[in-house]
Amino acid sequence: VQAAESRGFAVVTTSGDVDVKLAVDATAAAVEDRLDIVAIASRDTDFKPVLEAAAERSLGTVAIAPGEHGRSDALRNAAQDDITLE
Numbered sequence: 001v002q003a004a005e006s007r008g009f010a011v012v013t014t015s016g017d018v019d020v021k022l023a024v025d026a027t028a029a030a031v032e033d034r035l036d037i038v039a040i041a042s043r044d045t046d047f048k049p050v051l052e053a054a055a056e057r058s059l060g061t062v063a064i065a066p067g068e069h070g071r072s073d074a075l076r077n078a079a080q081d082d083i084t085l086e
Contacts, residue, residue: 030054043072051078
């Protein structure tokens with residue numbers, strides 16, 4: 001946490017389903033036109049609706065997979081672009 005904060009990241013501590021909170025926050029930002037591009041680095045398909053909502057609003061979308069075995073085809077198919085990290 002301290003390392004992230006020292007690098008300028010805003011750290012939010014929460015309990016429960018962090019992925020759901022992130023998905024809700026990202027969708028809200030997309031709907032409110034606060035973003036140009038939505039990039040999701042995950043294999044969790046809970047984020048698919050985020051990419052779909054962004055695409056419906058003509059925002060750029062990117063699915064970033066954490067390695068070849070961490071790729072989600074659902075996310076990749078929902079995004080305009082995809083990146084697989086090595």
